[in-house]
Structure formats: C-alpha cells, structure tokens
Amino acid sequence: MISLFARIFIKNRKDYMDTKVREQYGILCSAFGIFLNVMLFAAKLSGALLTNSVAFLADAFNNLSDAASSLVSVIGFKLSGKKPDADHPFGHGRLEYISGLIVSFLILLMGIELFKSSVRAIVHPEKVEGSIFSVSIMVAAILVKLYMYLYNHGIAKKIKSAAMEAVAKDSFGDMISTSVVILSVVAGRFTDFPVDGIGGLIVAILIFKGGIESCKETIDPLLGLPPEKEFVDEIEKETLKFEAIVGIHDLVVHDYGPGRMMISLHAEVPGDKDIFALHEIIDCAELELSKKFNCSVVMHMDPIDVKxxxxxxxxxxxxxxxxxxxxxxxxxxxxxxxxxxxxxxxxxxxxxxxxxxxxxxxxxxxxxxxxxxxxxxxxxxxxxxxxx
Incomplete structure (x- = not known):
C-alpha cells in the first residue's frame, strides 16, 4: 500500500537522500500510521468494553498514543524540511530527531499510565469476559502492526531516519504487547487469578522499555555520533581517486540532520608539484564529493615530501x-x-x-x-x- 501511495504522490521516489523526497516519505508513512492507529483504537476500545479487560483497554489507548506520535512525526518531518535561514544557517534537519524524542516521551508517558492502571487491576481484580470476537480483533491488530513495522522499518533504512525507526520499533513492541493481552484475556476465563492486571503490567513494562530504547536512538544523533567506518572508507576511496591526492587524515563529519552534513579533511599532496594545479585538483575533489554525498565538503591541502x-x-x-x-x-x-x-x-x-x-x-x-x-x-x- 505504501509503495502504491509513493508511486502516486512522491516524485523521484527512489532518490531517498533528497530532502524533499525524505520529507514526503516521512509525512506519507506518518499519515498512514495515524489512520491505522485510530482504526485499531476504535476496534480495541469496543473489544475492551465487551471483555471488561484492563489489559485490552491499555492496549487500545496505546494505539491512540501511537496516532498522536505519528502526528508529531508529521510535524517533525515538515519542519525539518525547511531550508536554512539567517538564524539557522545549517538548516532544520535536527528537528526530525527532536520529533523522534517527543514520540519517545509520549511512549514513556503511556507506559507509566498503563503501569498504574494495571496495578489497580491487580489490587482490585474484575472478571474478564473473553470472546472469539475480541481475540479476533487482537489477532488482526497484530497483523496490522506487523505491516506497520515492516513499512516503517523499510523506509527508515532507505531514508536513514531515526524518528521513523523509533516508530517501527514501537510497532514491533505493540505486536508483543497485544500478544500478551490475548494470553491474559484467554487465561482470565479459566481462573480468578488477576492475570488481566498482570498482563497489563507486562504490556506497560514492554512499552516503557521501547520508549527508553527510542529515547537513546534519537538522543545519540542529537549529541553527535562518530561516522560509520563504511562511510569513512567510502570518503577515503572517493578522495584517493584524484591522482595527486596520496592520503587523507583529520577527517571530521558534522551531522546537522539527515541530508545536512558537512565534511572536512586534510588531503595529502606531493610538495614538489605546482601549487596552482594542486589547488585546482582540491577544488574538483571538493565539488565531486559534495555531489556524491549530498553535503558540504572542505579540504585542507597538506603538501608532503614524497621523494x-x-x-x-x-x-x-x-x-x-x-x-x-x-x-x-x-x-x-x-x-x-x-x-x-x-x-x-x-x-x-x-x-x-x-x-x-x-x-x-x-x-x-x-x-x-x-x-x-x-x-x-x-x-x-x-x-x-x-x-x-
């Protein structure tokens, strides 16, 4: 479905590192996520009212919070796509990370609220009325969440989005949570033990754990991460394609958000060559790397004695x-x-x-x-x- 929508609504849909294309993918996936989560909330809420299950109700409101998270993601992708201005010369790309962090906080808040309601259900248990209809709702919800995980994870890898990967992991956690709810609803029919409250407690812990992991994944790029070794090797390989450049060092990669990166490095060149010719080669290398990696590149020329x-x-x-x-x-x-x-x-x-x-x-x-x-x-x- 997402692939079909992408063909219809996204021009140059395979140019994943283009800022506009990334923004459109983020908005498309988030908007579709809002629709699916609202539908799941409505279905699970009706099931929770029929079964009188706190774990079921907790899972329903978890989907409602997911819809809110997707709305935050839409806003984050839209704002992060803004062009650089006088106050933000490196653009607004890190707003995508901030939106992912807000999503993580919403997940944590939902986990805390579900934990509290589950504890109340354990202290004051009520009879759970399970049915084939309610279990069918949850099985369908697991399949929907599996689909959401697959498309969010797939697009996140293509456009390299930490915020979308956080949403994908949340969908995966929801699959586990809903599975726990199924077990608690079914088991609740055969025992007076407060399995429903315990099931809700497990769901809350899983949601909270997912929120912590999502926080870390969005905070790390905000604080600054070292470039991946494969990326560094690729930069070196592309730079050394220029015959006069014999080595590089002091490589620094500044990440100002997806599609807004700055690279600086020292390029070693023979000290006995014409300085004007070398300077032209360095200029060409800067231009080629800028196009290759869709970023700003600054090279310092280091003459070395090669003879x-x-x-x-x-x-x-x-x-x-x-x-x-x-x-x-x-x-x-x-x-x-x-x-x-x-x-x-x-x-x-x-x-x-x-x-x-x-x-x-x-x-x-x-x-x-x-x-x-x-x-x-x-x-x-x-x-x-x-x-x-």
Missing amino acids: NPRLHELKEIVREESHKIDQRCSAHDIRIVPGEKQTNLIFDIVRPRDCCCSEDELCEKLRAAIKERASDVNCVITVDVPFI
Whole structure:
C-alpha cells in the first residue's frame, strides 16, 4: 500500500537522500500510521468494553498514543524540511530527531499510565469476559502492526531516519504487547487469578522499555555520533581517486540532520608539484564529493615530501613501532626538520580511545623505540583522537 501511495504522490521516489523526497516519505508513512492507529483504537476500545479487560483497554489507548506520535512525526518531518535561514544557517534537519524524542516521551508517558492502571487491576481484580470476537480483533491488530513495522522499518533504512525507526520499533513492541493481552484475556476465563492486571503490567513494562530504547536512538544523533567506518572508507576511496591526492587524515563529519552534513579533511599532496594545479585538483575533489554525498565538503591541502628516502625510512619505523603498541595506531603529517646535532621528526599519532596506554605513555614508548632504531632523531609527537 505504501509503495502504491509513493508511486502516486512522491516524485523521484527512489532518490531517498533528497530532502524533499525524505520529507514526503516521512509525512506519507506518518499519515498512514495515524489512520491505522485510530482504526485499531476504535476496534480495541469496543473489544475492551465487551471483555471488561484492563489489559485490552491499555492496549487500545496505546494505539491512540501511537496516532498522536505519528502526528508529531508529521510535524517533525515538515519542519525539518525547511531550508536554512539567517538564524539557522545549517538548516532544520535536527528537528526530525527532536520529533523522534517527543514520540519517545509520549511512549514513556503511556507506559507509566498503563503501569498504574494495571496495578489497580491487580489490587482490585474484575472478571474478564473473553470472546472469539475480541481475540479476533487482537489477532488482526497484530497483523496490522506487523505491516506497520515492516513499512516503517523499510523506509527508515532507505531514508536513514531515526524518528521513523523509533516508530517501527514501537510497532514491533505493540505486536508483543497485544500478544500478551490475548494470553491474559484467554487465561482470565479459566481462573480468578488477576492475570488481566498482570498482563497489563507486562504490556506497560514492554512499552516503557521501547520508549527508553527510542529515547537513546534519537538522543545519540542529537549529541553527535562518530561516522560509520563504511562511510569513512567510502570518503577515503572517493578522495584517493584524484591522482595527486596520496592520503587523507583529520577527517571530521558534522551531522546537522539527515541530508545536512558537512565534511572536512586534510588531503595529502606531493610538495614538489605546482601549487596552482594542486589547488585546482582540491577544488574538483571538493565539488565531486559534495555531489556524491549530498553535503558540504572542505579540504585542507597538506603538501608532503614524497621523494625523500630518509623520510620514507622514518615513516616505516613510526608505522612499525606504533603498531607494536596498538595495531590501530596510525601516524600522519610526518615530516623532518634537519639540524646540526639532531633531526626533529614531527608527526601526529592517532590513539584509539581504548588504547592500552595513556597519551603520555604512548608518546614515551614511541620516542624510546624510534630513538633505539634512529639515534639521531628527536620525536615531536602530537596525539590525535580517531574520527571513527
């Protein structure tokens, strides 16, 4: 159904990273979610009134809260699609994360309210009147929620939306919750034990757990996440396609919301080439990467000595000795400054955050190891943190 609607209403529907296309997918899926959740609420409310089940009623109002969450998502996608302005030069993309966070808070609030009503049902239990009709409603609801999970999860992966993934996970949690309600309604016919209240309690806990997970998934990109290794590798691969660029380092990815990203990096180029020709190559690389990744790209040109055999020898020593300490260590900006009594070897070392030794210990070990192999060298080391 969503695929059919997408063909009808979304132009260039397969251009998933286009800001307008993302917005239209978000609004379409959320609007359809509102419709389905309102229908489920009406069906479950009638079933809850017939069965006198608090767990059934809790599940019904959970669908009503899901409809409200979808409405928030519609607003979030619409606002996040606004173009940059004077007050927000990087756009409004993070509003999508904020809308996802609001959805998560609504889920948590519903979980708390259902927990309270379930406790009351355990303390003051009432007879549950289960029926084939009520169970049929819940089985149908599970199938609808499965469909909602599949389309939300599928579209979330395509447009890389944390807010939509939060909605998908909520739908998956609803499937489990409704299954618990079925068990409690059926079991309630055969025992006076307050299984209905216990079922409602389990539903509330599952909803609350889903809310906590959704909160984390939307807060993380707001706080800032490192880029994925596959993305970093792709940036490096595309940059090194330009013949004059022999390496990159100090890559930083700034995420201002889906489709609003800024990349900065240092590109290593031969120091003996014409500076104007190199500058033109860097400009071309910036433009190509901007188009490839749909973002802003800034490159700093780092000239390096590529024909000095002594420098190549020292680079290999640095690489070998740093790997002995930690295989993940890497060095860049390696250069030598000859002097009368000693040669200064200046470089940056990238230290993994969970490295076996501290920054000072890493520098001391490297200095000692390199000094042992090249006695005339004095190391000047700057410690960097990895960009992934």
